[in-house]
Amino acid sequence: MTMAADEPKRVWLTPVPEEARAWQGRSAGLVSRTVASVLDLGLVLAVLGVGYLVVCGAVLVTDPVRFHFPSAPRHAVVGLAIGVAILYFAVCWRISGRTYGDRVLGLRVTRRDGRSLGWARALLRAAFCTLFPVGLVWVAVSPARHSIQDLVLRTTVTYDWSTHTRMARE
Template sequence: MTVPEGGSGPEPAGIVSRGVAAVLDVLVLVAACFAVQAGVGCVRLLVTGPPFRFPEPSLWLSGLSGWVLAVLYLACSWAAIGRTAGDRLMGLRVTDRAGARLGLPRSLLRAALCVTFPLGLVWIPFSRRRAALQDLVVVSAVRYDWR
């Protein structure tokens, strides 16, 4: 992590940059869900023949698979490189309080909390260290890091 001149460490990210990163990640996930559906439609076309049709899964299956895809995307990104595509575009990195990567178990828990309770971000303006509720539970931090 880069340390600003005269500072003790990277500055914690605020609600606006984190919110924009989250919206960008939602767009990535929508594209991924569309690609998965198109892939399933292509496999069905190869197996059963024309015409091509997008799958029409039940609402609960769509919701569950979307939740799982979102949790895996976030958790794997945070555990592997500390940032998602949205985080990278906004110059953010998710770490533990000491600045190290979270690891897979804590990343999975944080991702599940973020996807299930996205309004946890609302706590950021009221927190002295700009922590969302998910950060408090998992003991994580989101900081600016343009490397």
């Protein structure tokens, strides 16, 4: 089959960088997971900070003369932070299989069979990862690169840049 001279040549484009293609689908290691978690922690702290500023703004608007920065018991703040983190992880892992940190590092959380997490498993994993982050260290000694959370909940974290391809005209 020959192409007509005026017909454009079709080229397959993929968002996966050539250097990363060899890693696509492999289990993620400790460093990648840790960096993704640090990015996610920063995002959760930023959300909490913005929330605090909104509360401060509301207090200022309602009583500007006697304004003072609101405070809360430390255990309430920690509880709120844990709740926000669990909610963030669970929703992200259920909807797309990735958090912001996972997206930046090219990671995806799935069940061992490759299917996406259901709500129950996503919520359990989120709680487990938030309340027991040291379980991540098991990745360093596990031949399959599974954390304690992965072993208990039968999940896996793999390198997965978008696998969708599209055609482009050259």
